[in-house]
Amino acid sequence: MNRGVILYGPPAAGKDTVTERLTAIDPTYRLFARLKTGRGRTSGYRMTTPDHLDALEVAGGIIWRNQRYGATYVIDRHGLDQALTTGIPVLHMGQPDGVHAVTDATPTARWLVVYLWCPRDIAAHRIAERATGDTADRLTAWDQTPPVDADLTIDTATTDPQEAAHTIHHATGALTDTRTG
DSSP states (O other): OOEEEEEEOSTTSSHHHHHHHHHHHOTTEEEOOOEEEESSOOTTSEEOOHHHHHHHHHTTOEEEEEEETTEEEEEEHHHHHHHHHHSEEEEEEOOHHHHHHHHHHOTTSEEEEEEEEOOHHHHHHHHHHHTOSOHHHHHHHHHTOOOOOOSEEEETTTSOHHHHHHHHHHHHHTOOTTOOO
């Protein structure tokens, strides 16, 4: 059975930190590296060109595309299918429509949707500590990220990342063949 985890939440909710802890618990968890064009960090992404994304779009190879922070981010069908067959992909998302797009595009996979959240003031502090120079944009994104119906909700301001990862790992192991995205 193919399984995956969607860590959904606003910027600075702890998606990177929880993913690191998950992969330490079990190396079959792997951050799904989205395709990316544009500015910003490159670590954790598969950098590509706008022309490549356009070609994927025409071929029906894009499951989800979003733009933020001067960049375009894509979850591609081939990459996600491969990730589902070689481990447990961990997707970072911040748009409810993206969650639905992923679960709808992979009907044979079992997805655990986890809503990671923290209060805005905590997020603002975490964003400032990153010193990426785009605090206002990230706080705008925080404001624009609505809650989502999730299998688990974890407040990362009150839950240790290791505890969050263990909770997610346990829930992922409990996914059954009768559960659909």
